[in-house]
Amino acid sequence: MRHPLDIIAMFAALWLLASMMLDALTPKELTAIMIGVAIGPAMVITAVFYYLRCPRTDFAVMFAALWLISDIAIAFVSPTQLPHFLIVLGFVPALMIGSVLHWRRFQRRHEQLPAPLVKRG
Numbered sequence: 001m002r003h004p005l006d007i008i009a010m011f012a013a014l015w016l017l018a019s020m021m022l023d024a025l026t027p028k029e030l031t032a033i034m035i036g037v038a039i040g041p042a043m044v045i046t047a048v049f050y051y052l053r054c055p056r057t058d059f060a061v062m063f064a065a066l067w068l069i070s071d072i073a074i075a076f077v078s079p080t081q082l083p084h085f086l087i088v089l090g091f092v093p094a095l096m097i098g099s100v101l102h103w104r105r106f107q108r109r110h111e112q113l114p115a116p117l118v119k120r121g
Helices: 004-024 031-051 056-077 085-107
Strands: none
Touching: 004 031, 031 056, 056 085
């Protein structure tokens, strides 16, 4: 069973780790506190959906969307222009999850019902 305090501790640690990692990758003008404020709402929303036991696929798509929104928020609060690899880093989870979902659909295409044939009169 998922205890709410365990979830809070886990996502607080992930939030702090992400803030510190992004602080190391971004320009010096952008501090860990600014990054933490930018990604904080996304972490809270992700924790709530984790607590509500959303299906794995829905959770992954929601996480990718929130990661992209957080990347845009970091770009807005940054006093200087971000390096291009950080902008690309915001799209990586969405591309990975989209690729996996497309691959799973491609693998299950033979399980789908065949399209009905059109009779010509």
